[in-house]
Amino acid sequence: MASLQEPWLLENGNLKGCSKEIRHGRTAHNMSSSSLRKKSDLTLVSKVRFVMLRQFLTNLQEVILGTKLSVLFPAIPLAIVAECYGFGRPWIFALSLLGLTPLAERVSFLTEQIAYYTGPTVGGLLNATCGNATELIIAIFALSQNKIDVVKYSLLGSVLSNLLLVLGTSLFCGGIANLRREQKYDRRQADVNSLLLLLALLCHSLPLLFRMSGASAALTANPTLQLSRASSIVMLIAYISYLVFQLFTHRQLFEAQEESEDDDGVSEEEPVIGFWSGFIWLVGMTVVISLLSEYVVETIEDASDSWGISVSFISIILLPIVGNAAEHAGAIIFAFKNKLDISLGVALGSATQISMFVVPLCIVVAWIMGIKMDLNFNLLETGSLALSIIAVAFTLQDGTSHYLKGLVLLLLYIVIGACFFVSKMPLSNGIDTIIGA
Amino acid sequence: MESAGDLSYMENGESNKSLMGKETCNNNGGVIRTAQNRSSSFMRKKSDPMLVSTVRFQMLRQFLANLQQVILGTKLAVFFPAIPLAIAADCYEFGRPWIFALSLLGLTPLAERVSFLTEQIAYYTGPAVGGLLNATCGNATELIIALFALYQNKIHVLKYSLMGSVLSNLLLVLGTSLLCGGLANLKKEQRYDRKQADVNSGLLLLGLLCHMLPLMFRYAAQSSGISIAKSTLELSRASSVVMLAAYIGYIIFQLKTHRQVFDAQEDGEDEDEEKAVIGFWSGFSWLVGMTLVIALLSEYVVGTVEAASETWGISISFISIILIPIVGNAAEHAGAIIFAFKNKLDISLGVALGSATQISMFAVPLCVVVGWIMRIPMDLDFSLLETGCLALTILVVAFTLQDGTSHYMKGVVLCLCYIAISVCFFVHKVPAPLDQTIVNSELNSA
Numbered sequence: 001m002a003s004l005q006e007p008w009l010l011e012n013g014n015l016k017g018c019s020k021e022i023r024h025g026r027t028a029h030n031m032s033s034s035s036l037r038k039k040s041d042l043t044l045v046s047k048v049r050f051v052m053l054r055q056f057l058t059n060l061q062e063v064i065l066g067t068k069l070s071v072l073f074p075a076i077p078l079a080i081v082a083e084c085y086g087f088g089r090p091w092i093f094a095l096s097l098l099g100l101t102p103l104a105e106r107v108s109f110l111t112e113q114i115a116y117y118t119g120p121t122v123g124g125l126l127n128a129t130c131g132n133a134t135e136l137i138i139a140i141f142a143l144s145q146n147k148i149d150v151v152k153y154s155l156l157g158s159v160l161s162n163l164l165l166v167l168g169t170s171l172f173c174g175g176i177a178n179l180r181r182e183q184k185y186d187r188r189q190a191d192v193n194s195l196l197l198l199l200a201l202l203c204h205s206l207p208l209l210f211r212m213s214g215a216s217a218a219l220t221a222n223p224t225l226q227l228s229r230a231s232s233i234v235m236l237i238a239y240i241s242y243l244v245f246q247l248f249t250h251r252q253l254f255e256a257q258e259e260s261e262d263d264d265g266v267s268e269e270e271p272v273i274g275f276w277s278g279f280i281w282l283v284g285m286t287v288v289i290s291l292l293s294e295y296v297v298e299t300i301e302d303a304s305d306s307w308g309i310s311v312s313f314i315s316i317i318l319l320p321i322v323g324n325a326a327e328h329a330g331a332i333i334f335a336f337k338n339k340l341d342i343s344l345g346v347a348l349g350s351a352t353q354i355s356m357f358v359v360p361l362c363i364v365v366a367w368i369m370g371i372k373m374d375l376n377f378n379l380l381e382t383g384s385l386a387l388s389i390i391a392v393a394f395t396l397q398d399g400t401s402h403y404l405k406g407l408v409l410l411l412l413y414i415v416i417g418a419c420f421f422v423s424k425m426p427l428s429n430g431i432d433t434i435i436g437a
Numbered sequence: 438m439e440s441a442g443d444l445s446y447m448e449n450g451e452s453n454k455s456l457m458g459k460e461t462c463n464n465n466g467g468v469i470r471t472a473q474n475r476s477s478s479f480m481r482k483k484s485d486p487m488l489v490s491t492v493r494f495q496m497l498r499q500f501l502a503n504l505q506q507v508i509l510g511t512k513l514a515v516f517f518p519a520i521p522l523a524i525a526a527d528c529y530e531f532g533r534p535w536i537f538a539l540s541l542l543g544l545t546p547l548a549e550r551v552s553f554l555t556e557q558i559a560y561y562t563g564p565a566v567g568g569l570l571n572a573t574c575g576n577a578t579e580l581i582i583a584l585f586a587l588y589q590n591k592i593h594v595l596k597y598s599l600m601g602s603v604l605s606n607l608l609l610v611l612g613t614s615l616l617c618g619g620l621a622n623l624k625k626e627q628r629y630d631r632k633q634a635d636v637n638s639g640l641l642l643l644g645l646l647c648h649m650l651p652l653m654f655r656y657a658a659q660s661s662g663i664s665i666a667k668s669t670l671e672l673s674r675a676s677s678v679v680m681l682a683a684y685i686g687y688i689i690f691q692l693k694t695h696r697q698v699f700d701a702q703e704d705g706e707d708e709d710e711e712k713a714v715i716g717f718w719s720g721f722s723w724l725v726g727m728t729l730v731i732a733l734l735s736e737y738v739v740g741t742v743e744a745a746s747e748t749w750g751i752s753i754s755f756i757s758i759i760l761i762p763i764v765g766n767a768a769e770h771a772g773a774i775i776f777a778f779k780n781k782l783d784i785s786l787g788v789a790l791g792s793a794t795q796i797s798m799f800a801v802p803l804c805v806v807v808g809w810i811m812r813i814p815m816d817l818d819f820s821l822l823e824t825g826c827l828a829l830t831i832l833v834v835a836f837t838l839q840d841g842t843s844h845y846m847k848g849v850v851l852c853l854c855y856i857a858i859s860v861c862f863f864v865h866k867v868p869a870p871l872d873q874t875i876v877n878s879e880l881n882s883a
Binding site: 187188191192194195196198199201202203205206209210212213223226227230231234235237238241242245249250390393397 | 623820821822825826829830832833836837839840842844845846847849850853854856857858860861864865866
């Protein structure tokens with residue numbers, strides 16, 4: 001089978017030359033989630049006598065047990081069991097959420113493995129597209145069930161979580177751990193991301209302002225939709241040029257920091273599973289993610305009713321924390337080691353990806369499916385987004401960091417969370433409500 | 438005639454001038470070549486005097502030389518025939534949309550020629566007055582259109598066109614310059630002096646504050662039911678005086694005390710020689726004449742904008758915010774892009790930001806003051822959607838320019854912002870005079 005032979009091939013060939021990161025497209029995402037990996041202990045498996053069985057078990061061990069988050073894997077079959085045997089729906093919700101956490105991390109691992117085979121550019125593209133696969137799948141399922149508010153809230157929450165929570169905790173922990181040292185990062189990468197987020201903010205604000213200044217709901221509903229769809233195309237164009245910028249013309253701004261130290265056995269430059277097995281695992285995991293996402297979207301109202309928390313709070317705060325758990329942990333670990341470029345790359349890159357790729361993609365998909373989703377995320381949400389983006393852009397524009405920056409961003413997130421906790425607005429299921437005329 | 442005499446005087450004095458250096462850094466006798474002058478100088482053609490020198494009579498020859506310099510001295514001269522066509526269309530009652538389109542086309546070369554004439558006159562008046570002249574006349578077209586709209590009481594057209602001019606300068610001109618410059622200089626580092634950009638951003642933010650106060654005032658009072666039209670007007674008029682004071686401070690800063698921040702980059706290459714090509718009085722009379730023609734065409738534009746909007750099926754706001762400023766800015770736009778290609782971003786930024794500052798801190802408050810004198814209730818409340826767009830634009834531009842480097846991605850984002858805003862106004866088909874009739878009725882009842 002290919003998997004055992006590939007490592008030999010790469011070891012014999014000369015891996016020197018251009019820097020490792022470029023060759024294998026090790027973006028900040030990859031390096032960050034790699035810190036959650038465990039080095040697989042192959043001694044147990046090597047006792048098995050049959051070769052094919054051994055290879056299969058090696059494969060299994062790499063993929064299933066290769067992460068510290070694999071303790072949460074049992075939640076997946078439990079969730080399926082709960083669905084089939086009719087346990088309480090809030091239980092299905094909670095178990096599905098727990099099951100999604102390791103799956104998100106494994107998808108990122110598999111994408112990285114496949115990237116070894118496809119080269120840096122396609123690898124980077126793959127990572128850029130699949131990096132937030134969980135959020136994308138949840139959003140599409142909610143869209144198909146016509147729960148447009150859940151889509152908007154969950155995507156918004158994802159952006160807020162990346163910008164404030166992940167970034168805040170990274171800067172805070174990094175600042176505390178490196179109190180005596182100076183913490184610097186390359187501000188050009190942060191500037192490009194902030195600029196794209198400001199463009200996204202503009203595209204979100206225009207339909208909102210349009211709505212608020214317009215005469216009546218009936219008169220402005222259709223133009224708002226047209227405006228949103230055109231803006232989505234604009235945002236997708238911006239995202240494509242961002243990819244061209246990041247992967248082709250200005251690569252040097254985005255390379256993960258190269259250090260010569262030994263990074264706790266962060267994996268050597270060779271894949272541990274073959275291309276086709278990686279691909280099959282990826283497809284399989286995506287199917288499982290889809291299943292769990294369907295459970296999550298279906299049971300969200302019941303969970304909200306029985307726990308007494310508003311749907312907006314669950315969508316904006318709880319769902320993204322789960323979806324981002326792996327990246328979050330990775331970003332904090334790299335901040336501890338004073339490698340802020342990687343933490344920033346993870347947090348900002350994720351936020352940019354969601355706001356410039358996933359959101360417009362959902363609108364285009366809704367357009368194709370005939371669902372009326374627009375970019376008008378309502379006043380409270382758009383206001384929170386605007387202030388978060390401005391705060392983050394301002395925080396990151398000088399190229400240095402200390403723990404107070406992280407603390408401020410964290411506190412911003414807590415305030416926004418409190419705001420959505422107390423706001424128990426009714427879910428409108430596709431009919432937009434007008435803000436007090 | 439005076440023009441030939443002046444010409445020879447300049448030629449004799451040329452050696453002295455070149456010793457004093459081409460740029461204005463250290464001498465007071467040299468000529469101010471601001472960013473705008475250098476940018477529009479690219480649209481000039483070098484006049485070929487050979488054809489004219491065959492004419493026998495001296496005065497006729499000088500007159501024809503003059504004519505050639507002024508009328509044919511630009512690549513945009515192809516648009517000049519639109520002017521008589523527009524006048525003919527108005528006299529012979531062609532379709533009103535035709536009058537609109539032809540007037541717009543005719544305004545394009547006129548705007549550029551006015552800038553050229555201003556530069557020529559500046560050679561004679563010295564740097565300070567020349568700089569002032571340029572600062573005032575640089576956006577003559579927009580100002581004249583605005584004053585005519587005010588006079589015909591089409592205040593929404595006025596507000597839209599001024600705001601569209603600011604947006605066009607900040608997003609379209611700046612965006613395309615940064616984009617083209619970035620693509621052309623992919624391997625080079627692109628830097629510019631951020632102090633100039635910072636000063637302009639600061640002034641634009643002040644303008645934004647003055648726009649937002651009446652707006653928020655109106656929304657705050659609406660919920661409590663008090664009639665505040667009169668107070669909004671007083672607030673707007675006071676803010677206009679503040680903005681004009683800020684603009685005067687900016688002029689002093691730019692032309693007297695901190696000139697070195699604004700000097701165009703010196704490169705030692707071969708530029709136009711430092712001498713005027715037409716005499717002072719002929720330049721002055723051409724300037725007056727061209728201003729009259731601009732006034733005439735602007736009157737046509739303002740008078741026919743509703744007819745054009747109905748015929749073409751596009752909203753008035755789109756025409757005023759997007760189409761009219763693109764035409765008015767065409768010459769500066771092309772010049773800014775050309776300088777960006779050569780990696781001289783300071784000049785491109787000077788053109789775009791300087792124009793935007795001039796319009797928002799000079800043209801807008803001037804219109805409010807003129808409205809005050811003419812007893813027309815023009816205020817600074819540009820309604821929610823437009824003020825929101827302005828606020829986000831200024832925010833994006835201030836953030837983009839605050840680090841002193843550039844790459845094509847910045848240009849891409851600015852251009853896409855402009856496209857998003859254009860689409861917004863394209864689909865915005867709300868009846869325009871809605872706000873103004875409310876204000877008028879409130880004032881009448883007060």
